[in-house]
Amino acid sequence: MPLSVYDRAEFLKNFGWGDASGTPVGEDWSQRKYFRIQQGQRSAILVHSVPDNDPRAVMGHKLCDFIDIGNFLRGLEMSVPEIYASDLSHGLMLIEDFGDQDFSKLIACGGERQADLYKLATNALIHLYRRATYAPIDLPNYFDSHIHTGRRRVVDWYMPAVLKRQNPDGVLEDYLNVWKGIESRLPPVIKRFQHGDFHPGNIIYLPDRIKFRQVGLIDFQGGMMGPAPYDLVNLLEDARRFVPEDIKRDCLAHFIDNLSKSEKESFLAWYPILAAQFHFRVIGQAIKLALKNDITRLMDLLPVLSVHIQNDLKHPVLQPMKVWFDGQGITFSQEEQIDLKKVAAFMRPDAF
Numbered sequence: 063m064p065l066s067v068y069d070r071a072e073f074l075k076n077f078g079w080g081d082a083s084g085t086p087v088g089e090d091w092s093q094r095k096y097f098r099i100q101q102g103q104r105s106a107i108l109v110h111s112v113p114d115n116d117p118r119a120v121m122g123h124k125l126c127d128f129i130d131i132g133n134f135l136r137g138l139e140m141s142v143p144e145i146y147a148s149d150l151s152h153g154l155m156l157i158e159d160f161g162d163q164d165f166s167k168l169i170a171c172g173g174e175r176q177a178d179l180y181k182l183a184t185n186a187l188i189h190l191y192r193r194a195t196y197a198p199i200d201l202p203n204y205f206d207s208h209i210h211t212g213r214r215r216v217v218d219w220y221m222p223a224v225l226k227r228q229n230p231d232g233v234l235e236d237y238l239n240v241w242k243g244i245e246s247r248l249p250p251v252i253k254r255f256q257h258g259d260f261h262p263g264n265i266i267y268l269p270d271r272i273k274f275r276q277v278g279l280i281d282f283q284g285g286m287m288g289p290a291p292y293d294l295v296n297l298l299e300d301a302r303r304f305v306p307e308d309i310k311r312d313c314l315a316h317f318i319d320n321l322s323k324s325e326k327e328s329f330l331a332w333y334p335i336l337a338a339q340f341h342f343r344v345i346g347q348a349i350k351l352a353l354k355n356d357i358t359r360l361m362d363l364l365p366v367l368s369v370h371i372q373n374d375l376k377h378p379v380l381q382p383m384k385v386w387f388d389g390q391g392i393t394f395s396q397e398e399q400i401d402l403k404k405v406a407a408f409m410r411p412d413a414f
Contacts, residue, residue: 066152070110073154074099077147084108087162094123098159106146107160111153125150128283130199134255138193140186141268141278160278163269165262166302177309180297183265184313186277187293188320194255197287201255204288209258211414213339214238215346218413223349223405224398225391233390240386244335244379249328251289258284260293261300291333292340299337299370301344301363331379338374338383341367350413353406365396 074080082101094111114124125148132142143158165183169176204210217237222229257264259281266278294317298310314333318326345367348360371394375384387394 069152069154070097070108073147073149073152074108074156076149077156079106079156099156105159106156107143107158109155109157113153114150124283125153125155127285128155131201131282131285134197134199135279135282138190139275140190141271141275142282143278143280160266160268160280163267165265165267168267169262169303176306177312179262179267180305180309180313181316182267182274183260183262183277183297184294184316186265186274186279187260187297188317189274190257190293191254191290191317197255202286204253204256204286204292207286207288209284209286209343210288210339212343212347213241214342214414215350216342217346219346219349219353219409221390221392222408222410223400226405226408228408229410237386240382241339244382247379248331248335249324251332252325252328253287254290256286256288256290256292257282257296258286258292260296261302262297263302289332289336291329292336295333295336295340299340301341301367301370303366304369334374334377334379338371338377338380341370341374345371349400349402349405352402353409358402361400361402364398364400368394368396368398 070084071080074082074084079099079101082099084097084099087096087098087107094109097108097110099106099108109125109128111123111125114126129145129148132145135142141160143160145155145157147156148154165179169179214234214237217229217234221233257279264279264281266280268276268278294314298305298313318329321329344360345364348363348367351357352361374380375387375394
């Protein structure tokens with residue numbers, strides 16, 4: 063069932079925006095849609111999602127979570143949109159308009175400003191690391207979440223698409239056992255609040271604010287408690303682009319500069335693990351969304367993700383994973399051609 067235009071119109075009328083004009087401002091990887099609503103000199107963003115009690119409202123995409131986590135982050139002095147009105151039974155919210163200067167657009171301009179923007183985003187994460195050691199709200203545990211479970215999607219979706227055959231019984235278990243072996247040799251993980259999708263498209267530049275508050279956060283409803291490096295991984299190991307190596311190096315060094323010795327050891331040990339698992343999840347998710355939801359735009363990311371994964375697997379700690387994929391005949395070639403019409407038949411019914 064599509065999101066109702068009538069529901070949007072009634073919601074706006076009920077909250078005093080009935081004569082406002084609306085312009086679509088994009089959608090994310092879920093069924094959520096966004097509109098910039100303008101009435102005279104004021105503007106707001108209308109968020110339209112499936113209702114929280116709808117079966118389609120999957121974990122990490124509920125508007126009540128956006129409200130609760132937003133209040134939590136606001137208490138930590140982070141810049142998050144103010145909520146003007148909500149009707150969760152119809153999946154609707156009217157929130158503060160942070161404007162259209164998202165970091166993705168600004169970074170695309172390149173030059174010295176690109177480094178400044180990544181440094182600014184890193185400063186926001188440093189502030190969160192210092193302040194968000196715990197959360198007074200009920201948040202998912204990363205290691206029990208769909209995000210962590212999603213590291214299997216490279217096997218569930220990408221591998222059969224490339225090999226053009228269904229995965230045999232036991233192959234997923236073998237893959238997960240390789241991860242268990244790798245992770246068993248790591249130091250204890252440090253947990254913090256994590257945005258969960260901290261990339262330039264979800265960060266808005268707010269030049270009228272100061273310091274880390276110039277980083278406006280959106281799309282944080284999937285937040286959870288988990289490994290401290292995860293959001294920095296999302297930022298610097300972006301599935302959508304290649305971040306210049308000098309920027310990655312400088313931002314990582316800046317983040318760990320004030321950590322204790324044990325914190326630094328944990329952070330640096332878990333960083334490459336989370337990067338690889340992130341890329342494994344997204345490369346499989348691209349194929350899953352194309353086959354299950356007819357969302358094909360993520361397929362354009364496969365060449366970028368292939369390079370990311372090739373680089374991930376060069377890390378010494380990930381050599382057992384490289385050996386395993388080599389044994390399966392998976393090289394993560396940028397030239398891999400996937401015919402979506404043909405590969406659907408190769409997916410197992412228990413694919414995640």
